Amino acid sequence: MALWPGKRLGLLLAGTLLAGFSTLPLFAQTETTAPLQAAPQQAPAADEVAPVADPGQPPADDAATSQSDLAAVEASMSLSQKRIDELKAEIAAMDGDSTKQNAALIAAAQRVKLAEIEVADVETRLSDLIVQELEVRGRLDGSNAEIANVLAALERISLNPPPALIVDPDDALGSARSAILIAAIVPQLRDKADQVTADLSKLTAIKAAALDEEATLQANHAVLEEEQLRIATLIAARKQGIGVRTAQLEAEQQQAIALAARASSLKELVDSLSAQVSSVSTAAAAADASIDPDQPVMTPQAIQLALADTARTEPAVPFGVAKGYLAMPANGVNVLDYGASDGYGGISHGISLVTRAEAQVVAPADGWVLYKGPYLNYGQIIILNTGQGYTALLAGLDTVTVDIGQFVQMGMPLGTMGSRTIGRTVTTNAGAAQPTLYIELRQDNKPVDPTGWWATPTQSG
Template sequence: MRIRAAILAALLWVGPAAAQSDPAEAARHAAQLLEQAAEALNGAEGARDRVRALTEIIRAYEAGLAATRDGMRKAAIREAQLTAELRAREKEVSRLLGALQTIETTSPPLLMLHPSGPLGAARAGMMLADVTPALNARAQDLAKDLEDVRTLRQLQQAAADSLAEGLAGVQKARTELSKAIADRTDLPRRFTEDPIRTAILVSSTETLEAFASGLSEIAAGEIAATNADVSALKGQIELPAQGVVLRRAGEADAAGIRREGMILGTRPRAIVTSPTAATIRYRGPLLDLGNVVILEPQPDLLFVFSGLQEVYGEPGQVIPAGSPVGLMPGASPEIGAILSTSGEGTGTDRSETLYIEVREGGRPVNPEKWFRTDKDG
């Protein structure tokens, strides 16, 4: 429950509302998310379902790191804005400090003297009474800005430690997840893969359509029937990874090529999970698609995910919703690159692409018929 709460909080925090939040508060909240993920990782050893626990921990880390990136970039931008504003007002600050110091160091009897006599002194006193509150208010505003700059700088210094710990933590969780998956023996199977038949099918097909239509050939025997049905989830299934939709089905890319599926931009090493309970029909390299995972949530429905670096599970296994099926390629960026504001708003932090295709009754259909795509990643 703690991990699910952390994931939910992180996803809400890095959504549209976060753009309006205070940078310092956003950074502090992100640090809390990373701390929660670290605590959960320390307690994952005794988890009843270790694979699920580690999967949720990785998702929590990913959400916390994303929030940290956004929060610290906002903090750096705000600190730069305040510094520029203060530099632009150096003359004003100097005059203000001079006036305040004069008022502060001049003795009361001298303040009452005026060349024009008592009447001039009275008028000057009235003017001073009007000006002094404004000067004090301006001084307080400047003091607050300076304090904000100090706070934001302290947060940026602390961010390096938080990010280093978070990156190390998520890497440890990924390593432990790979081992936990290798040790898992409790999943039901609908068939056993024949590696020779699989190799023949892979080498003899030239299209994803042809490969998908021949999937039944890779089984060593009969494929057990299933009455699984996810049709009630149509249009509401969560995407398999945290990311943003870069290209929808049928949209042309820079080369004018149109594909039947959608392309999701993810961060490097993002975890990819099964969005529903499903049978793994295939996992491994295929054509020019890189590593591919093909899931069957129900008869005559296939979810195809391609572009992964690592793939998990074995063909024939029936996995529950949320099970990890792979990791995206890439390397985690250096801390300096994460904190850099040069790529702010360009999407360069989502440098990896996951291709998602849905095949229904042997034919490709728009993935948005099944997947919910109106959420920020």
């Protein structure tokens, strides 16, 4: 039996839709390659105090610890053994050259920061594509229901069609009504078919864009893996080169640990550590004593040139001159400004950044490590003496890779964040699911508003 034109069009349209849906992959159900994250850590309660190292215990062997850390990093890598060996050979060729090692560390840290930014951007774009896909699928689901209703009407007409005029002229009215109905339905079906075709094309384009973004994401994760391995290898090589710690550094570390065990507040800890500087760290004390109010103003070019010297063993420029040039310690979103309510009845003396899991943390400025390790419920903290009576505090880290007494250059890796917020003092309204880095600057142990101290992307690049 011959099919009516309306039925033929409907069946053809239905077949096209079914074919389109059956061959199109479901992007929303595909898996995205992402690095494994460490299990969440339990943040200490408000009334709990995190343990600090026992001042009576001797420090662990740094070289052995760094080699163990390096082995753990290697085990977690998906890089080929050939590439791992190439990286080790590249670093071994530096043969203890601290200038080259410092330059390589800072360059690797910069590449990590750029890769982290790109990963965050790609993840945002992927989220947008998922939203677009769901919107298109919603429209297609609605089109299915409308087309089903129209096809049902056409099916009823085909089961009981009006007779042709040449057979029964008396039924001309019914034939005319059917013709009018078909004439009204067919253009609507054609428009709907065009809309469905456009949505199917858009869905295909979304899938292609998502696959491109996933490839970019995997490439950036590969960069992160390689640079993290390079950093771990460089740190291990540097500590191997240092060899046995000097008696002065041993004493400095023991005193810092003892001071941290006794201090009941950050202010008290910074006071104690700063007082220790003049008697223990000659270079740091000299940097503080070299404040000259009549010194000539340095040009931006002179500042950049001084900061580019990776052989330096003391701050490239006086800290006050470095305003506008400091490196932001980590990539993240500022969720708590200086002077804002800290949520515990006080005001924030620093800023808080929500970072991605296991984000890298770098030195915001040149300086000596006054303290590193756990303190109260701040998680792992690092306090830098940056000269001229200034200190920089970073809190909320998960791991720290520098040592007390060590001089670090701006942009050099200091450690990494964890997989969630550590410590109630750095918990923000972002919740405990995201790691939060607390950053504080002090001058003569008084909080300083860090606004305006950070370099622009063009300066820090």
